[in-house]
Amino acid sequence: MLCEKKQPVENRFIWLTLAVLGYGAANYLSGKNFMPGCSFAELRPQICLPIFIGIYFGPLYGFVSGAFGDSFGYILNGSNPFLLWHWALANGLVGFIPGCAHWLKVRRIETLKELQFMYGLLLLSTTLPFFFHVGWNGFWAICR
Secondary structure (H helix, E strand, C coil): CHHHCCCCHHHHHHHHHHHHHHHHHHHHHHCCCCCCCCCCCCCCHHHHHHHHHHHHHCHHHHHHHHHHHHHHHHHHCCCCCCCCHHHHHHHHHHHHHHHHHHHCCCCCCCCHHHHHHHHHHHHHHHHHHHHHHHHHHHHHHHHC
């Protein structure tokens, strides 16, 4: 299988660099076009890039390609790369979670325990960026 081959470390870093640059450039380009009637929602088909990198090379590579690619898109827009760091973290998790699922050899969810594990990862990926943005007090204020 293609995903089972071990790549030399140099090739992995080349692909990771290309993924970061490509994802950042695609974020820059998609940031110019918004959904009709909404000034803040973008179509981002390039989100599949960190997912692919995470599955093919591993969770760490998926996280780096998503997080640094998103930050690189902010640099191309002329903003501070840490302006929306919680979104960079979320994009990193988008590459990390499928990489973990592949790394742990999850091919098909067959037991309740595997389903609970996947739900836990999804819950973390959706709440951690929000939590980091608003902080602990803001999180509990909204939950009340």
